[in-house]
Amino acid sequence: MAKRASRLPLRARIGWHALIRGVGRRPSPERVRRILIAHNLLLGDTLMLTSLLARLRRRYPDAHLAMTCPPAFLPLYEGRPYGLAVSAFDPRDRHSLDRLRALGPFDLAIVPAESRHGWLARAAGARWVRGYAGGAWYYRASLDEAWPAPDILTTLPDMMAALAGDAGPGDERFDPRDWPGPRPGGFVPPEIPYAVLHLGAGSPLRYWPAENWRIVAASLTRQGFRVILSAGPGQEALAHAADPQGRYQNVAGQLDLRDMWHLLAAARLLVSPDTGIVHLARLTTTPSVVLFGPGQADLYGPGQFYRSTPYRAVTIADMPCRNETLLFEMKVPWIRICKREPGDCAFSARCSAGISPEAVLSAISEVLAEGRS
Numbered sequence: 001m002a003k004r005a006s007r008l009p010l011r012a013r014i015g016w017h018a019l020i021r022g023v024g025r026r027p028s029p030e031r032v033r034r035i036l037i038a039h040n041l042l043l044g045d046t047l048m049l050t051s052l053l054a055r056l057r058r059r060y061p062d063a064h065l066a067m068t069c070p071p072a073f074l075p076l077y078e079g080r081p082y083g084l085a086v087s088a089f090d091p092r093d094r095h096s097l098d099r100l101r102a103l104g105p106f107d108l109a110i111v112p113a114e115s116r117h118g119w120l121a122r123a124a125g126a127r128w129v130r131g132y133a134g135g136a137w138y139y140r141a142s143l144d145e146a147w148p149a150p151d152i153l154t155t156l157p158d159m160m161a162a163l164a165g166d167a168g169p170g171d172e173r174f175d176p177r178d179w180p181g182p183r184p185g186g187f188v189p190p191e192i193p194y195a196v197l198h199l200g201a202g203s204p205l206r207y208w209p210a211e212n213w214r215i216v217a218a219s220l221t222r223q224g225f226r227v228i229l230s231a232g233p234g235q236e237a238l239a240h241a242a243d244p245q246g247r248y249q250n251v252a253g254q255l256d257l258r259d260m261w262h263l264l265a266a267a268r269l270l271v272s273p274d275t276g277i278v279h280l281a282r283l284t285t286t287p288s289v290v291l292f293g294p295g296q297a298d299l300y301g302p303g304q305f306y307r308s309t310p311y312r313a314v315t316i317a318d319m320p321c322r323n324e325t326l327l328f329e330m331k332v333p334w335i336r337i338c339k340r341e342p343g344d345c346a347f348s349a350r351c352s353a354g355i356s357p358e359a360v361l362s363a364i365s366e367v368l369a370e371g372r373s
Contacts, residue, residue: 029107029128032060036106037067038121039113040089042202043257043276044300046073047283049112050081051161051305054178056110057082059164066103068096068120075258076280079180100124110163111143113328118142130163134329149332155303174306176285187251187259189266190228195220196263196286198272199238199252200231204342205349206273206293213242215357216271216364225268230255230277269368271360273352274300285309287371289363293352294322294338310370312363319351 035056037049046069056065065082068089077086087100097120105125111118111132116139118129133146140146150159161167197213197220217227229239231252239252255263260277264270265284272278272288274295281288282302287310292300297313325335338351 032063032107034064034104034106034108035060035066036100036104036109036121036124036126037065038109038111038117038124038126039068040070040091040117041113043073044279045113045156046070047076047276047279048157049160050174050179050283051157051303052110052112052164053082053084054174054305055161055164055167055172058172059168064103066100066106068100068117073257075182075256076261076283078182081179097123112160112163115139115143115146115329132159132163132328132330134327136329139329149327149330153298153334155301156299157303157305161305172305173308174282174285176283179283181265181284182258182261184262185256185258187255187263189263190226190249192226193224193268194226194228194249194266195269195271196228196230196267197242198230198270198275198277199242200235200277201273201275203294205338205340205345206275206291206295206352207238207349208273208291208355209353210238210241212355212357212360216360217243217248219361220269220364228263228267230260230263268371269364271364282306282309282311287311287367289314289360289367291315291352291355291360293349293355294340296322296335296337299327299335299337310367312367314355314359314363316351316354321345321347322351 066085066087069077069086071088071090074086074088077084085103087103089096101124107127109121109126109129111121111129115131115135118131119142121129122142128144129142130145131143133140133148197217199213201207220227227248229243229248229250229252231238233253236252239250243250260280261284264281264286267286270281270286270288273291278288278290289312292313292315297315301313302309302311322336322338324337324339325331325333327335
């Protein structure tokens with residue numbers, strides 16, 4: 001029977017092993033020696049789990065920490081920050097569960113996003129599963145503790161950390177020494193002072209007009225910075241539109257996450273729409289100016305954990321179409337975001353396009369002054 005189960009698709013295998021483990025209530029663990037963080041998040045949300053890792057390590061200094069991770073993100077964790085072991089997880093790879101089960105069983109599992117991953121934690125051998133109470137009842141049934149969302153405005157990094165329990169006494173903030181950088185890749189950053197303008201994002205609704213990027217690039221050049229234009233694979237046209245004459249170094253679509261780490265680590269400044277690269281820059285402590293269009297600046301901001309890194313958010317407050325309140329399948333009254341597709345936007349993405357170059361240049365001046373101090 002076990003051999004037959006090993007041939008099933010991943011979703012069926014998760015259900016099979018979760019059923020074997022049982023669904024009934026069980027006592028909470030008295031001693032926590034092995035902890036799992038189960039998720040399948042995008043880059044930015046995955047990196048926002050850093051605050052959770054730090055608090056778990058603080059609360060359970062001798063525990064073995066493990067986390068699922070999309071395969072593309074693995075190079076970022078090769079230095080084993082906080083002593084973390086990562087297990088490559090791909091919903092299309094039925095062997096993902098085998099790799100995860102080899103790290104278990106677990107006394108405690110944290111499900112920081114969609115509650116359906118509680119079944120993954122169960123299948124991996126978790127005794128006790130904790131997460132936020134979103135999603136359908138048959139997903140929430142996998143949780144031993146289903147926590148409500150905070151009733152006051154809280155940044156996502158702080159929401160993630162809360163799942164580890166009370167912080168206890170003492171200061172809690174990101175220390176870059178806790179996250180060894182990945183090995184250098186093929187890209188060698190310039191030695192002269194430079195600023196990175198990252199033009200890409202997960203949705204075209206977050207894009208900033210090319211003419212605005214040209215204004216910012218020209219200003220930074222006058223201040224003595226070399227300008228490097230960046231974007232993700234498939235977004236190379238954004239860099240060409242912002243610099244049709246090829247005045248600036250263009251690395252759009254050329255760098256993997258290992259190279260991006262080292263590009264940001266040596267940069268004096270990052271200017272970017274709200275996207276995963278912003279959260280990578282927090283790990284490299286790069287001063288950052290972030291443009292928030294559909295996203296809520298107070299939700300995706302640095303929170304208390306990253307308060308030491310120079311940062312400014314630029315956004316248009318009180319956009320009437322930023323009116324969706326769903327986060328990880330939970331309706332949260334204080335959330336104000338927009339997750340519409342480009343074809344559903346009736347306002348030509350004015351939440352992003354309406355951000356003025358003057359507002360961004362002012363934020364740049366502030367964050368550079370803070371970085372120097």
